[in-house]
Amino acid sequence: KEKRGPGRKARKQRGAEVELARFLPPEPESGRKKLSSHGRRRAAKRRLGAGGGPAARRPLGGGGRGGGEGEREPTGQTARGRSGFSDSNSKWLAPAKAKKTQPKGNHVELSSDGEVEEGWEMEEEEDGSSEEEMVDDYGASSSEEEELLPIEKAALKQKPDREGLSEDDSEEEEEEEEEEAEEASKQKMGQKEEEGPDLQLNLDIDEQFKLPTSEEIEKEDILFISEPPDLHVIHQRIQGNMEVLQDFGAKREEGRSRQEYLALLRRDMAAYYSYSDFLLTKLMDIFPLPELVNFLEANEVPRPVTIRTNTLKTRRRDLAQALINRGVNLDPLGKWSKTGLVIYDSTVPIGATPEYLAGHYMLQGASSLLPVMALAPQENEHILDMCCAPGGKTSYIAQLMKNTGMILANDSSAERLRSVVGNLHRLGVTNAVVSNCDGRQFPKVLGGFDRVLLDAPCSGTGVISKDPAVKTNKDEKDILRCAHLQKELILSAIDSVNAASETGGYIVYCTCSIMVEENEWVVDYALKKRNVRLVPTGLDFGKEGFTRFKDRRFHPSLKCTRRFYPHTHNMDGFFIAKFKKFSNAIPQAQKDEEPAVEVAAPSTVPDTIVTEPPPKKKKLEASKADKEQKLPQPALKKKHSLQAQRRPLKA
Secondary structure (H helix, E strand, O other): OOOOOOOHHHHHOOOHHHHHHHHOOOOOOOOOOOOOHHHHHHHHHHHHOOOOOHHHHOOOOOOOOOOOOOOOOOOHHHHOOOOOOOOOOHHHHOOOOOOOOOOOOOOOOOOOOOOHHHHHHHHHHHHOOOHHHHEOOOOOEOOOHHHOOHHHHHHHHHHHHHHOOOHHHHHHHHHHHHHHHHHHHHHHHHHHHHHHHHHHHHHHHHHOOOOOOHHHHHHHHHHHHHOOOOHHHHHHHHHHHHHHHHOHHHHOOOOOOHHHHHHHHHHHHHHHHOOOHHHHHHHHHHOOHHHHHHHHHHOOOOOOEEEEEOOOOOOHHHHHHHHHHOOEEEEEOOOOOOOEEEEEEEOOOHHHOHHHHOOOEEEOOHHHHHHHHHHOOOOOOEEEEOOOOOOHHHHHHHHHHOOOOEEEEEOOOHHHHHHHHHHHHHHOOOOEEEEOOOHHHHHHHOOOEOEEEEEOOOOOOOOOOOOOOHHHHOOHHHHHHHHHHHHHHHHHHHHOEOOOOOOOOEEEEEEOOOOHHHOHHHHHHHHHHOOEEEEOOOOOOOEEOOOEEOOEEOOHHHHHOEEEOHHHHOOOOEEEEEEEEOOOOOOHHHOOOOHHHHOOOOOOOOOOOOOOOHHHHHHOOOOOHHHHHHOHHHHHHHHHHHHHHHHHHHO
16 A cells, blocks of 8 residues: 655654754753653653563564563553453554664653654664554554654653653742732732822813813914814813703803803814804704704714605515615615605615616605605696706606696706706606796796795705715805895795695795704795795604794794704705795785895784885886986985075074
8 A cells, every 4th residue: 555644764854953953942951861751651661661571572473572461551652452462452463574673771862963763763663662563554653753843843852841840840930920910910900090090080070160261272272273173172071061051050160151151162063073153153043052962963974875766667665676686775764755765785886777777766865855745746737846956856746746737847057957857857757847047037937836846045054964065164144145045036936826726826945954044034034025824734743943033033833834954853954834825916015125125124023014105115116217216306405405504503
């Protein structure tokens, strides 16, 4: 049979032992030699077999090696089941091959020059327990020590040093190790005891929050210019400040006002969340302090991706199954929506699947579904979407109308209308007409609609998670400019509706802003300027609109409006109001006035008609401008002449 494993010459090769000897620690100088495990075994065999010769130690067999069984005790590998010879273990009676024998006592110590293997072989041949007795069927040695690598042999060389230690020495070493472990544990305890007072001081500081002085604030401002602020310190200060403000009477410092705490809180929040001071002041007026933190934290997290099923082409169940087969993890949006799906994760791009390209769904935010649900369009109606881009709400209206009636999709931006046309074609909408007009002039272009949806342009303070630039690039002028435009658009939308419609006469006004100036203020303005009233939106959730805000008082029916926030509803900030027009007549007092006249007027006066003198009305009429400007001039001249005559009399 073919032999396995390395041959004898390979096992006898030297080289590694010599190199390893350079790196191994020197041997301890002692009077007695350190024996390896094999050396000790061979010594034990020699002691046990000292009474008899080699023939006494050899097993029975041929070769003229004697026929007596040895009386020695089996040890190590030579004792593998040799309690006695029988037919069952007769394989151990196989004679060993003849070898050259060395004289007894020629024992070689394990060294680094490679003589160890030769010494082992000579001694084993002499003792009769060589590796040749343990040869298996394939000729490979069963001795593990013969096949050790050089580095393993070097490890065996160090092992006797450790075994040669006495019990007292080992006990001393264990005691030393225990003492070292105790010292290390004492050092750790000492460090904890040193840290303990600091931790306690931090707790005391948190419990007793103190306002920084003006000098400390100035130093921080100087440091902020050169280095970024320490957000961890600012966050701790925000928490401590809020705890004081929630129980201001018990935890405030003596001599400090609430305004000082609020000013510090506003400054820290602006630095921590990267908001402008103006916007943060507005948000602090809208939300209570605990809710304000939740709102700011929610704006740092993106809203979940949602899609709307296009029921003109498919069903939600079939669409969900098709997307699941493509590796999309989704769920129904909620009980309030029959078409929405929320996407958690996907292995394919949601905006490039075959289903998307075929028009089976539309990528649309959850808050964008609510205005159309509040509008509740009916089949065969004429509906105006005054600001329609990019077409999500328009296609949803067509879906609810089942492609009947007529939808006029209008937008003032020709660039944005391209996306509207593309989406309407992809989704299979056939009852829409796209127009590019200014919404403020729309009643003059076309009117008589059953329902109007006005998604007015706004400051975008409800979609900060999508556009973080809103945190810093909005100021008071931007808010008032948007509010002025929204007031003009809402009057145009109301004028475009036919109050005598059998099924309609409704206007839905919505914005993606949470500012009161763009929402409740505009709605209250429309209630005063036109013959409309607020009706319930039909949405079961959402917070009620404000009926009072700071020094302003709005109409009580503003409770019918709905507000949606990121931290409470997990959707973009949104405001929705639904009007019912009950008369096409325009109140006489506001018939010919421009909306810009009353942009900044407070909403404290109830719905009353204020009559003005005819000369003042004629000043604002464009068709009779020349006549009206000439009428008050004589009166002004008389007034100035009377004042000129009185002055010398008084002197």
